[in-house]
Amino acid sequence: MTPGENGPSTPEDDDPFGYLYADGQANGAQPPSGGYGYPGSVNRVRAVGQRQYGQQTQQTPQAPTAAYGQVPQQGAYGRPNAHYAAPETLPGGAQPPRQQQGRGSGGGGGRRGPNTKGLLIGAVAVVAAVVIGISVAMIGDKSDEKGDDTAGGSTPTAPRSSGPAPSPSSSVAADGELPKIDAKALLLGGGATTASDVKGAQAADGVYVNNFDKPGASVTWTVNGIPEDGKYSVYIGYSVPGKDGKATLTVNGTPSTTAVKLKNWAGAGDGDYEKGWTKTYNWLQLNKGTNTLKISCEQGDQCDAYLDQLWLVKGWVGSS
Missing domain, CATH: 2.60.120.260 (Galactose-binding domain-like)
Structure with a gap:
């Protein structure tokens, strides 16, 4: 090749995507093998769950593709998928949030309920005060009745005469x-x-x-x-x-x-x-x-x- 000459040129040499055009195909352009249409590209497609964090990548055979309309089998219900590992299970991974322990009785969650014991003590105190007041009133009434009986219903201008009394x-x-x-x-x-x-x-x-x-x-x-x-x-x-x-x-x-x-x-x-x-x-x-x-x-x-x-x-x- 001499200066000023670019040498022989083919569509596939000039344009890696020449095979997509009619003139390129007419000149014999062919799609490159492997990759996504880029020359020399490497197919790095991996099955879900093949890459594991913090470990060396291992090549595992690609799982068979499920038929159209079907869900790929992930194993029994409730069992972890072998191809998936949650980030929190890995070293240094995210940790699940802690559940704040409630203040209720017995360490259970939720808000603390009303202080029913205090209310009961208060109610008993009120009832006791009422009973004591009634008792005092009744004793006072009986004392007044006794005094009235002794006085015989007399007034200061109507003196009382009675039986033997203290010396x-x-x-x-x-x-x-x-x-x-x-x-x-x-x-x-x-x-x-x-x-x-x-x-x-x-x-x-x-x-x-x-x-x-x-x-x-x-x-x-x-x-x-x-x-x-x-x-x-x-x-x-x-x-x-x-x-x-x-x-x-x-x-x-x-x-x-x-x-x-x-x-x-x-x-x-x-x-x-x-x-x-x-x-x-x-x-x-x-x-x-x-x-x-x-x-x-x-x-x-x-x-x-x-x-x-x-x-x-x-x-x-x-x-x-």
């Missing part, structure tokens, strides 16, 4: 002992006199008031030194001859609607004054300073009794 020493106010008087110091009226024939009287020298069973008979006590306005109780020592009696109490000129009950609390036999000594009390509303108490036998009263002492205590005894 004066156990009912004296904390600020000191209130006044006390014996029979011979009382102002007598209406034919009442004093005597000391019957034993058992607690007054000095065993003196008591007799002849009290006639209408109009009375004893009057002018009380000095009442520390303050308020509620008081007057105690009356007496004896009845085995039968009940009653008298009238007047406080500062106002007759009480509650009688002085002279009952046979001692259980004495008929006519036995000596064994009939006992005591009773009535409720009063007194003023600070001086007050006047009068016990009398009025029309309709049963006054067959001996009187030996009178004394005061602070408050209404037996009340709530």
Whole structure:
């Protein structure tokens, strides 16, 4: 070949794709063997799964192509395909995401449910508080009823007369002992006199008031030194001859609607004054300073009794 000459030329030499054209085919151009139509190309077609990551490539026989319309057999259901390896199974491959453990009971997944134990404790506490409140209210009602029974439904202007009560020493106010008087110091009226024939009287020298069973008979006590306005109780020592009696109490000129009950609390036999000594009390509303108490036998009263002492205590005894 000389300079300026390109030498003989054929279609296949000039154009590797000459065999695709009519003139190239007419001049004898032939498609190259192997590859994809490129001269000298190498066919590197591999079956799926033949290449494995991180390992040397191995040539395996190509799997037979399935017939048209059929799915290539991949092995039994649930079994891994021999030609496929998931990236996460290989060294350094991707790892499956971790499932966050739930906070629920027992380590299970999902969100934590409501605190039913706390709600139950709260409900029990509320019920207990309601029950305690009802119980306190019921106890208070019973105490009020008991106090009303003791008072007999009376008002401060309607003193109460009752049976044997605690001794004066156990009912004296904390600020000191209130006044006390014996029979011979009382102002007598209406034919009442004093005597000391019957034993058992607690007054000095065993003196008591007799002849009290006639209408109009009375004893009057002018009380000095009442520390303050308020509620008081007057105690009356007496004896009845085995039968009940009653008298009238007047406080500062106002007759009480509650009688002085002279009952046979001692259980004495008929006519036995000596064994009939006992005591009773009535409720009063007194003023600070001086007050006047009068016990009398009025029309309709049963006054067959001996009187030996009178004394005061602070408050209404037996009340709530």
